[in-house]
Amino acid sequence: DVKVTQSSRYLVKRTGEKVFLECVQDMDHENMFWYRQDPGLGLRLIYFSYDVKMKEKGDIPEGYSVSREKKERFSLILESASTNQTSMYLCASSLARDHGYTFGSGTRLTVV
């Protein structure tokens, strides 16, 4: 089975901190995605990547950046964390563009 691993299940950070959320997949998937999930708003796409060193903005990229230096790793960066970025963050990967996603277990980030 494909495994998508997010490095932290729970994180608490202070306002203004730079935050790194790490995601690693172990099945050589081309595509990787970062979503945030909030009650009543569902899953919203932040950034995605179809190849190494490639990134594209999703629906809500403001306040975030990403890095994909290696195929298996896709990092989400909060340059200066704010309280409105408190959320559940989900990483996903897919083999190709016509395949479904495999999700990680999520990172629940609280910004205080």
Next chain:
Amino acid sequence: GESVGLHLPTLSVQEGDNSIINCAYSNSASDYFIWYKQESGKGPQFIIDIRSNMDKRQGQRVTVLLNKTVKHLSLQIAATQPGDSAVYFCAEKKDNQGGKLIFGQGTELSVKP
């Protein structure tokens, strides 16, 4: 605008009964649909998918039906068990959006013993 929506936000069923979770989509260009299950505190888990050239697909205790005429997708769970309690999301994909999935809001299924 385009959206993938669910008819009901919550669904409560008796253990052993069949469950039907519905989803409406607005774009007839969508060609791939997926159902995910998300248990509390976990990431979404793939259940079953269907492509637009099919009307029905069956898995273990689950069936997905696609009605392209009315742009409707449903997930049927046979003999619902307490372990089926979760939030269920439908998602659609359109080729012209580079393979991105668009998710519905989710339906919370509660199974009563």
